[in-house]
Amino acid sequence: MKLIFATATVLALTAGLAACGKPAPEQATAPAEAASAMAASTTPEAAAPAGDMGKMAMSADAKMAKGEGTVTAVDTTANTITLDHGPIAEAGWPAMTMGFKASPDLVAQVKTGDKVAFDLKLEGGGGEITAIQKQ
Numbered sequence: 001m002k003l004i005f006a007t008a009t010v011l012a013l014t015a016g017l018a019a020c021g022k023p024a025p026e027q028a029t030a031p032a033e034a035a036s037a038m039a040a041s042t043t044p045e046a047a048a049p050a051g052d053m054g055k056m057a058m059s060a061d062a063k064m065a066k067g068e069g070t071v072t073a074v075d076t077t078a079n080t081i082t083l084d085h086g087p088i089a090e091a092g093w094p095a096m097t098m099g100f101k102a103s104p105d106l107v108a109q110v111k112t113g114d115k116v117a118f119d120l121k122l123e124g125g126g127g128e129i130t131a132i133q134k135q
Contacts, residue, residue, distance in 0.1 A: 065089075065091050066088075068115075068117050069084050070084045070115050071114045072084050076107055079101060079103065080107070081102050083097065083100065101129070110134065
């Protein structure tokens with residue numbers, strides 16, 4: 001397991017270097033060496049791993065918001081909850097219907113037709129439900 005994670009880390013670091021137009025360190029044979037080489041040659045934004053690994057921690061750009069609405073769909077396979085929600089001022093969104101990612105535990109708490117209050121983590125033009133309560 002450690003070897004798989006270490007390999008994935010080296011690949012993510014190498015991809016990060018390539019994305020900023022910097023060559024991968026040729027002498028880096030261990031994950032720690034690759035990480036050191038990348039840290040020395042990139043900005044903090046470029047050092048973030050690509051893909052899901054980059055989403056492990058909430059970024060400094062993420063905002064929190066609250067909203068109220070009605071559940072219009074629940075997808076337990078995709079772990080999404082679709083809400084017909086009122087305006088969300090923190091995001092600058094008018095009232096609309098849209099789907100949000102949510103943890104499996106939160107998805108299991110609601111069903112279509114439920115009136116809910118919810119908390120969102122806003123990031124990248126979308127949001128992820130971090131808490132939901134039936135009204």
